[in-house]
Amino acid sequence: MSQDLVSFAIEQAQTKGSEYAEARYQKTFDLACLLRNGVPEPATMVDAEGIGVRIIFEGALAFGATNQLSRENISALIERLVSNAKGASRILKEKIHFSSEEAHVAKWSAEEQKKVEDVSLESMISLLKDIDSTLNGSIADVTFPNRMLVAGYEVDEKYYANTDGSKLESRVPRVYYQNILVAMYEGKPRTVSIPPGFATLGGSGGWEIIDNLNLPERIPRSAKQITTAVKATDKAPADESLDVILGPGVSALTSHESCGHPGEADRILGREGAQAGESFLKPEKLGMEIGSSEAMVSDDPTIPHSMGFYMYDDEGVKATKRRLITNGKFTEFLQNRATAEFFGIKSNGSSRTVQFDREPIIRMANTFIEPGDWSFEEMLREIRRGVYIRSFMEWNIDDKRLNQRYVGLEAFMIENGEVKNPVKDPVLEITTPKYWGSIDARAKDLEFVCATCGKGDPMQGAPVFTGGPHIRLRDVRVGSR
Amino acid sequence: MTLVSSKETGPAQLEGLAELALAEGKNLGCSDVSIIGEITNNSQVRFSNNTITLVNNVQEITLEVYLAKDKKRIVGATYNPSEEGVKKFVNNLLASCLSLPENEDYTPLPPGPFAYRGTGNFDTKVQDAEIVEFTGEAIDQALKAGANRVSGSLNTSSSELLIRTSAGAAGKDHVSMMLLNVRAFADDNASGHGLSCSSYVSDFTPGKAGYTAGEFAKKSLNPKLIDEGTYDVVFSPTVVANILPMADEASAFAIESGTSVLIDKLEERVGVQIFSLDSYGSYSHGLGGRVFDDEGNPTKDTAVIQNGTFRNMLHNCTTARKFGAQSTGNAGIIVPHPFTVVFEKGEISLDNMIRDTKQGVYVTNNWYTRYQNYRTGEYSTVPRDAAFKIEDGELKEPIAGFRISDSIPRQLSNIEFISTERNWIKWWEVETPTLAPAMMISDVRITRAVGS
Numbered sequence: 001m002s003q004d005l006v007s008f009a010i011e012q013a014q015t016k017g018s019e020y021a022e023a024r025y026q027k028t029f030d031l032a033c034l035l036r037n038g039v040p041e042p043a044t045m046v047d048a049e050g051i052g053v054r055i056i057f058e059g060a061l062a063f064g065a066t067n068q069l070s071r072e073n074i075s076a077l078i079e080r081l082v083s084n085a086k087g088a089s090r091i092l093k094e095k096i097h098f099s100s101e102e103a104h105v106a107k108w109s110a111e112e113q114k115k116v117e118d119v120s121l122e123s124m125i126s127l128l129k130d131i132d133s134t135l136n137g138s139i140a141d142v143t144f145p146n147r148m149l150v151a152g153y154e155v156d157e158k159y160y161a162n163t164d165g166s167k168l169e170s171r172v173p174r175v176y177y178q179n180i181l182v183a184m185y186e187g188k189p190r191t192v193s194i195p196p197g198f199a200t201l202g203g204s205g206g207w208e209i210i211d212n213l214n215l216p217e218r219i220p221r222s223a224k225q226i227t228t229a230v231k232a233t234d235k236a237p238a239d240e241s242l243d244v245i246l247g248p249g250v251s252a253l254t255s256h257e258s259c260g261h262p263g264e265a266d267r268i269l270g271r272e273g274a275q276a277g278e279s280f281l282k283p284e285k286l287g288m289e290i291g292s293s294e295a296m297v298s299d300d301p302t303i304p305h306s307m308g309f310y311m312y313d314d315e316g317v318k319a320t321k322r323r324l325i326t327n328g329k330f331t332e333f334l335q336n337r338a339t340a341e342f343f344g345i346k347s348n349g350s351s352r353t354v355q356f357d358r359e360p361i362i363r364m365a366n367t368f369i370e371p372g373d374w375s376f377e378e379m380l381r382e383i384r385r386g387v388y389i390r391s392f393m394e395w396n397i398d399d400k401r402l403n404q405r406y407v408g409l410e411a412f413m414i415e416n417g418e419v420k421n422p423v424k425d426p427v428l429e430i431t432t433p434k435y436w437g438s439i440d441a442r443a444k445d446l447e448f449v450c451a452t453c454g455k456g457d458p459m460q461g462a463p464v465f466t467g468g469p470h471i472r473l474r475d476v477r478v479g480s481r
Numbered sequence: 482m483t484l485v486s487s488k489e490t491g492p493a494q495l496e497g498l499a500e501l502a503l504a505e506g507k508n509l510g511c512s513d514v515s516i517i518g519e520i521t522n523n524s525q526v527r528f529s530n531n532t533i534t535l536v537n538n539v540q541e542i543t544l545e546v547y548l549a550k551d552k553k554r555i556v557g558a559t560y561n562p563s564e565e566g567v568k569k570f571v572n573n574l575l576a577s578c579l580s581l582p583e584n585e586d587y588t589p590l591p592p593g594p595f596a597y598r599g600t601g602n603f604d605t606k607v608q609d610a611e612i613v614e615f616t617g618e619a620i621d622q623a624l625k626a627g628a629n630r631v632s633g634s635l636n637t638s639s640s641e642l643l644i645r646t647s648a649g650a651a652g653k654d655h656v657s658m659m660l661l662n663v664r665a666f667a668d669d670n671a672s673g674h675g676l677s678c679s680s681y682v683s684d685f686t687p688g689k690a691g692y693t694a695g696e697f698a699k700k701s702l703n704p705k706l707i708d709e710g711t712y713d714v715v716f717s718p719t720v721v722a723n724i725l726p727m728a729d730e731a732s733a734f735a736i737e738s739g740t741s742v743l744i745d746k747l748e749e750r751v752g753v754q755i756f757s758l759d760s761y762g763s764y765s766h767g768l769g770g771r772v773f774d775d776e777g778n779p780t781k782d783t784a785v786i787q788n789g790t791f792r793n794m795l796h797n798c799t800t801a802r803k804f805g806a807q808s809t810g811n812a813g814i815i816v817p818h819p820f821t822v823v824f825e826k827g828e829i830s831l832d833n834m835i836r837d838t839k840q841g842v843y844v845t846n847n848w849y850t851r852y853q854n855y856r857t858g859e860y861s862t863v864p865r866d867a868a869f870k871i872e873d874g875e876l877k878e879p880i881a882g883f884r885i886s887d888s889i890p891r892q893l894s895n896i897e898f899i900s901t902e903r904n905w906i907k908w909w910e911v912e913t914p915t916l917a918p919a920m921m922i923s924d925v926r927i928t929r930a931v932g933s
Contacts, residue, residue, distance in 0.1 A: 031577065033581070034815070036737075036738060037738075039584070039585060039586060040581060040582055040584055041554075041584070041586075041815050042547070042554035042555050042556050042584065042814055042815055043554075043555045043556075043577060043578070043581055044555070044556055044557060044815075045555065045556075045557035045558075045573070045574055045577060046557060046558045046559075047557070047558070047559045047560065047561065047570055047573075048558075048560045049560050049561050050541070050560055060533065060536065061534065061535050061536075062535070062536045062537070062538075063535060063536075063537045063538075064537065064538045064539060064540075065539045065540075065541075066539075066540055066541070067541050067542060067543075067560040067561065067562060068540075068542065068562055069563075077540075080538050081538070084536040084538060085536060087536070087613055088526070088533045088536045088613055091533065091613065091617055092532055092533055093530075093531060093532035094530070094532045096534070120577075120580045121577050121578075121580045121581050122580040122581065122582075125581060125582060145739065146738055146739030146740070148738055180738075180740065180855075182738075182739035182740065182856060189739065189854075189856040189857070190854050190856065190857075191739075191740055191852070191854050191855040191856050269529075269530075270529045270530050270630065270632060271527075271529045271534055271632075272529075272632075273529050273630075273632030273633075273664055273666070274529070274632040274633040274634060274662050274663060274664040275634070275662070275909050277848075277865070278669075356560075357539045357541060359535060359537065393852070393853050393854070394851045394852060394853035394859075394860065394861060395851055396849035396850070396851045396861060396862065396863050396884070397849060397863070398849075398863050398865065398882070399848060399849075399863075399865050400669075402882075402930075403863070403882055403884070403929070403930040404930065405861060405884060405928075405930070407853050407861075425853060427928075429884070429928055429929070429930045429931065430930050430931055430932050431930045431931070431932030432932075433932060434930075434931065434932020435932070437932075457525075457527065457634045457636075457662075457909070458523075458525075458636075459909070476931075477931040479928070481853060481859065481886070
């Protein structure tokens, strides 16, 4: 029935004179459970289902959605969109056009072994209790008196069609685990997460992803590592220029915040100006030098089992790997069909939406710093005095993506090529050109974590991977909180 | 031009679906069933570079369903408004619920019926508001004030809500909102921000918001960097609403989870004597709000911080039982939360506040507030749009490229002035409708990035 309604919506929009139309049936099912201090809270289930339609009519772009799935309601929705677009077109200063793209007919899905629908809440709670039991005690003299553990899955199913002839059917299950803990040492509380930085573990696929993470062993091991941060009392160097090694979790976030976001073409053209902000990049800045030759960043939606996995975007464009920064130069922006038309190129398939009632907008998928050929030990050996920021908690960046800050959680002094004492809350507050210009080495050890990227109005939290290896920055200022 | 929105979906359909879900839950043997039904009609105009980039209309019927059986609990939401879909959802919800262990915190829903305070902030005219024209007015005024580019979004929403519970609660609510978020640019490094947030068309002032944004943009041309250090900072209402989230901190869930700065502080002094903050269900002629909470209790007005002393947590029935208190009508089935936040006003005008600050900084907007430690409230946030140095009690040169790095407890103890003027705030960085004043907080730490 949903496919018929999607086709019906396209026909209706064409009949009414739309220059372009696309319709998307989307069903997003989410089931999650929360264990708090060892006690299960009520589980949550969200079943969102409906049809979103977007048209271009007289140069105006209109989006609308309904969850009343009948021909009558779809017809009424199209009437509204056409009428709204007509009204807007009267005062439109710039007509919207989409790039011409190849039509695709395909059925695709994320690879899945253990179907998520077969996983009961009972087994999720059981898993969380197993993990919780490893944290409910003292680990290296640190206790975790408050523990919030979450596990769950989402199934995102779509049928998409547009007036170009694309017909795409997809299914992407995603699984996830996250936690927030209060760590206590000598009466001093500190909120932490595993992974640090409020990141999530998981990916797209079946529950085997969670099984393979072996969380009841992994989480306490990570908790033990974090105890060094919880116990740290030595202040980080204050306003001193030195060398820094960033752990994979930190470098991963920098790729997202200070390369992926500023490279979104809709921001570059000002479309997100009042919300997510704009960019220090301008259309003519493609090719600009932003950093050293070691600055290498990509975004790839086609990575199997990644949180941001997809084969076709929500404008029907085939997904490809994007080389965002190559040898220190911006070489590609993230494009949708409207921005691609402006740039006179083809879209690179970056348009996504998280639910049927949201418009597709440009999103990152899995953004990462490409791995290099160094080992961590080789990087370390060449540092006389520095700081190793293995993980972080606090971070932010200005809305042009020029002025960023990462505050370390697990962090250590480096002296004469060796990791020394832990230091508390070192602050890396640095401009984007200085950051990318200071990288002189990338390790081989690329790691990914899951994150939710916020953008859009209304807000859309998109599932992504962020990735990176250990990287070394030369001669940067580190401060103290 | 009015954005066309469908009106054929009536309250009768919503009521029928809610009754159906309630009956299904009860027939399946649930001890507790709570249904909140909502019809929403949201329209939006998005604009950037002085032109409209999208017109948007989304109409939905949703049901939020809470079930408890044998002390097992689950909460869900369905967007399938067919009878068959609702029945199926309730059955699926219960099947999942029964695979959970018993919940030792189980507390029955409060016995009704309840008398609710009419309906909330609602204006029938909002649904038919001329939002394309309002958008044009905001853009024109921003340009007139000195901007050369204007971006933003104008959103209207009209909602009909109802509640039915197995404990006898039954009620209705209507809520409307008009939200304009406008950002004006005089050049790439000079921007200003304006908001107009209202439940009533008559209170909506898009031209004023646009003009404010444009004026700030013009005044922000050629901003300078500022030295790191501690400053007396005047924060606009928009910033205050974001950096002092004390009603959220007062949620019993946050306190029990150990993630609040207010843990173990009940009846203790947490801020200066001039600082008071309340949680309202529905503030008369205010913005948004609710007359009932998710458990069916009538929402209430609760003093959270009174003259600097932490007076009340925000509770649902479950947290209230655990803390030996009464529900404050702030359910969330899992997390009690405010529906409306009201900072009490101060005794000084914003102009006089700036005059009396003498040397300092004025911050009009911010974003990206993130915490290093929730428990201690250590955070940083990034000012955006217009900011100025204050010298000799006057706004002087525009500044940019800095960051506020501070902690909530320290700020609460260093509030020097609170303005008489208050604005309704709801936008990207402030989710709960909040009536906020400007504030001057002393000795705020300012940092900035290094590098060209």
